[in-house]
Structure formats: structure tokens, C-alpha cells
Amino acid sequence: MGNPRGFLETKRLKEGERDALQRLADAREFVVEPPPQAVREQAGRCMDCGIPFCHSACPLGNLIPEWNDLLHHGQEDRAVARLLDTNNFPEVTGRICPAPCEASCVLNIEETPVAIKLVERSLSNLPGDEIFAPRPVLPATGRTVAVIGSGPAGMAAAQQLARLGHAVTLFEKDDRLGGLLRYGIPDFKLEKELLDKRFEQMRLEGVTFRPGVGVDHTNAEEIARTFDAVIVAVGARIPRDADLPGRGFGGVHFAMDFLTQHNKRVAGDRIPEAEVISAAGKRVIVLGGGDTGSDCVGTSLRQGAREVIQLELMPKPPLQRAPHNPWPEWPLVLRTSSSHSEGETLRQEEEDKPRLGRDWAVSTVRFHGEGEGADGRVTSLEAVRVKLEGGRPVPLGEESFHLPCDLVFLAMGFTGPEHDGPVGAYGLAKDARGNIVTDAAGCTSVEKIFATGDASRGQSLVVWAIADGRRVAAGVDRYLREGAAAQAKAG
Ligand SMILES: Cc1cc2nc3c(=O)[nH]c(=O)nc-3n(C[C@H](O)[C@H](O)[C@H](O)COP(=O)(O)OP(=O)(O)OC[C@H]3O[C@@H](n4cnc5c(N)ncnc54)[C@H](O)[C@@H]3O)c2cc1C
Ligand code: SF4
Structure with missing residues (x-):
């Protein structure tokens, strides 16, 4: 447990913000991080509840009480390792997650919740860029996976599968990688150098990137033929329109x-x-x-x-x-x-x-x-x-x-994945809301084609996209290993 009297002695600290007039004049992040000692005290407010609700409210199942306790006791490295066990990109969620974990923190019943997101952000920012160091990769399996779409769902799926020893190629139709993290969310919430560092880590772990390559009816079949599995992570990018008189005016x-x-x-x-x-x-x-x-x-x-x-x-x-x-x-x-x-x-x-x-x-x-x-x-x-x-x-x-x-x-929301990409090319079944139908492992209606993230869930949150990407990676890994085992038996 952090500090048994922590929540009585320490008040919740909110992340600091740069002066509003100053930050409006540039594109940099608006947050100012408190000093490490203050963050450690915040981690000490965690009560290590018998039944913590925070980590079941977190779509990633982040082991929040554990890393709070480790950080509070000055074991930053172990706290970071615990965080990375469940979350591929804490530098992202620590900045832009709406933190459902904090809403469900037990302290939030009578008091103010533990500043979980602040602690997560601070752990992801520790000096030495520990979180961007390449991780060990299992021996090559000889199996190949194409991931279509480089938003957080495609990123998480690609990283997990590469670490499991599969040869992963990430296709992205935009000129730069990152999906909505790159081109939707502005720098004042998430500076893009962080994405560049993450993609460099993924490259060193063995992921091959193909930015500027859209997948549609011209190349979808070839991709399905070349790779052992295909993951469609194209997001839900059809914007809801205002079908009203005058909609066609410029502006x-x-x-x-x-x-x-x-x-x-x-x-x-x-x-x-x-x-x-x-x-x-x-x-x-x-x-x-x-x-x-x-x-x-x-x-x-x-x-x-x-x-x-x-x-x-x-x-x-x-x-x-x-x-x-x-x-x-x-x-x-x-x-x-x-x-x-x-x-x-x-x-x-x-x-x-x-x-x-x-x-x-x-x-x-x-x-x-x-x-x-x-x-x-x-x-x-x-x-x-x-x-x-x-x-x-x-x-x-x-x-x-x-x-x-x-x-x-x-800015009235999105109505599902675009049809002219892999959805139409592979003829994937969609539900009534226009999202790709999948089972719990991410399998679609078509053999060896999987789907994940907003493309199957509908427009949601980054934390869900990362969780979905991890889940589909586990499903694809099982599919590839079971296929390999069946082949070995037949041979
Ligand atoms: C403006 C905005 C702000 C947001 N702010 C927040 C926030 O603060 N916090 C939060 O948690 N969530 C936020 N969200 C939601 C969050 O960004 C999404 O839920 C998340 O990015 C979904 O991830 P994804 O990987 O499924 O899809 P995306 O991030 O949409 O990525 C899909 C990728 O697939 C690529 N692609 C599409 N078609 C093809 C094709 N045919 N071939 C190759 N590539 C293709 C796209 O170019 C894109 O790069 C925001 C969303 C928007 C629009
Ligand atoms: S990812 Fe979001 S919900 Fe999960 S611990 Fe971090 S801030 Fe909380």
C-alpha cells in the first residue's frame, strides 16, 4: 500500500497548465508536469483497496494500485515495467485518456480520486526514455501479418505481433503514420515527437512500415494472398454530415x-x-x-x-x-x-x-x-x-x-469505416451501425481477415483502440499457431 494515511494527508493535485495566453501563441502541449516528488506523493494517496474498481474501469486493465505502490516507494523502474505490461502507449493515454479509472476510484465516493492519469503520464516521461527502448522479440515464427491502418489500434496490434515473432507489415494510406493521433488530435494535446519515438521503437522491434499505401480493390487481394493474416484497423472515418439547405456553401x-x-x-x-x-x-x-x-x-x-x-x-x-x-x-x-x-x-x-x-x-x-x-x-x-x-x-x-x-x-461524430477500402474490397459484413462485425478474437466474416479498433467498435477512445489492438493480436497469434500446428500434423 502507498501511504496508509496518504489520502488524509495529501490533497489531490491536478496537472498544471501553461498560461493560456502564452500557449495560444504556439502549438506546444498545454500541460505542465508537477515535480517527481509531488507525483510520488500523489501515488501515495492510493488506498490499495481490497477490491479496486479502477483497473476494471480501465479498458486496458492497467494494474493501477501496483504501480502507484511501486512509485510511492521509489521503485520507478518497476512501476514503469508494470505499466508497460498492459499498456503499449502510456505516453498517449497519460495525456489524452478521459480516465474512466479515476471516475471509479474508491476515493471518489467521499473524497477526490487518485490522480491516476497524472501518475501514468509522469511514469511515461521518466528520464532516459526507458519506455521507448526496444523490447525483446521472440524467435521468428516465419508467419506474416499485414496490418491496414496505423492508428492506435493498428499500432498496438502490430507491436504485439512483432514481439511474438511474426513478420508484420503496417500499411497506411496517409503520408505519415499514427491515424487520428497524428492528424486528428492537435499538438497542444499530444506532441507528435512522441509518436515518432514510438514508431522508431516498433521499427527496431521488426515492424515494416508502408506509409502512403492505401489498401483498396486494386491491391487487397494480393495482400490477402501474400500474408498469412490481415488485420483491418482503418478507423471509423466517415463523418456525419449535415444534410441541410445551404450545406454546399463555401466555408x-x-x-x-x-x-x-x-x-x-x-x-x-x-x-x-x-x-x-x-x-x-x-x-x-x-x-x-x-x-x-x-x-x-x-x-x-x-x-x-x-x-x-x-x-x-x-x-x-x-x-x-x-x-x-x-x-x-x-x-x-x-x-x-x-x-x-x-x-x-x-x-x-x-x-x-x-x-x-x-x-x-x-x-x-x-x-x-x-x-x-x-x-x-x-x-x-x-x-x-x-x-x-x-x-x-x-x-x-x-x-x-x-x-x-x-x-x-x-464535428457531429462518425458513422463507420469507409467502404471503398478493405471493407468493400474483402466484402466484410457490417452491423446496423456500419461497423465491421467481428467475434471476440477479432475474426470477421471472411477467412484470415481480422478487424479491430474504431472500424469494428465505432468511434470511441484511444484507450479502447489500444485494448482492441492487443486483443486482436492475441486472436491472430492463436490463429497462426493453430494453423501451423495443423499443418505440422498434416505433414
Ligand atoms: C479530432 C478527434 C479528437 C479525439 N480526441 C480524443 C481524445 O482526446 N482522447 C481519446 O481517447 N480519444 C480521442 N479521439 C478518438 C480516438 O482518436 C479514436 O478512437 C482512435 O484514434 C481510434 O483508433 P483506430 O486505430 O481504430 O483508428 P484511427 O486512429 O482512425 O486510424 C485508422 C488509420 O487507418 C488508415 N486507413 C484508413 N483506410 C485505409 C486504407 N484503405 N488503407 C490504409 N490505411 C487506411 C487511416 O488513414 C488511419 O491512419 C478523438 C477523435 C477525433 C476525431
Ligand atoms: S489508460 Fe486511461 S483508464 Fe487506463 S489507467 Fe490510464 S488514464 Fe486510467
């Missing part, structure tokens, strides 16, 4: 088009002038209140937007847990991201012109603009107020209102 974009471009610019790429989507000096409306919408807010503020309004269809969540949402469930409460708090700082700095507004229970009915279609420009958004009836939002009345704008970002 109405999918959030991912904006975020991808921004991430590429931060990485040093030059975007052709005609394609640039810039929020500088503009009035921006973001439709959608989730992570994607919040990332559009932070990115627009960094680009110097004149005003940003974020609209959400669902009602404003309560500030505290409702009685029907008790511990240890995930609390359905109002969340304020680092991007929202930046907007709040700007409001205090510039009292006369608040730069960020958030509104809930609002449904867009039409975009207005000037000019024709894509050559024209959006000038305002018309919306109505809604209320929930039987779980569905219905208009409160006939009356609509207008919000002037120059840019609209659609």
Missing part, C-alpha cells in the same frame, strides 16, 4: 479537414493557397460538443479566430452526477476542456468581446450565404431550440434564430 467544412490541415501545417507542410482553411479573423461555429468539436475550438483560437461558438444538440449536462448516474459509473457531467478554459481566459482579458460561446439543445436547420454553392460563402446559420422527448431532440417551437458566421465546422 462549411468537416472538422477533420480543418484539423488534419492544421496538424500538417504544424508538422511543417505547405498547404496550397486555394485549399487553406484558416480561422484567422473569422467568426467560427463548431457543430458538435465532443472531443472533435473541442479540438476545433482550441485550433480556431490558436489561429486567431475573432469569435468561436460551439453548439450541441443535446441538453446541457448537469455540473454534478445525477442520482441515476451513481459511482462507479462514468459521470455524465458538464466537461470543460483546456480549449474551453482558454476561451474563458480570453473572455476575462477582453471583456468587451467574448471570443468563445457554448450553447446546448440547439439544432441547425439551414446555412445562409451569398453567391452560389461552393463558390459562395456561408454568412449565417439558422437554428432552433430543442428539448428531449423520448430521448430524441424535438423543436421547442417554430421560432428560429440566426448566428452570423464565416466558417462552420461539422
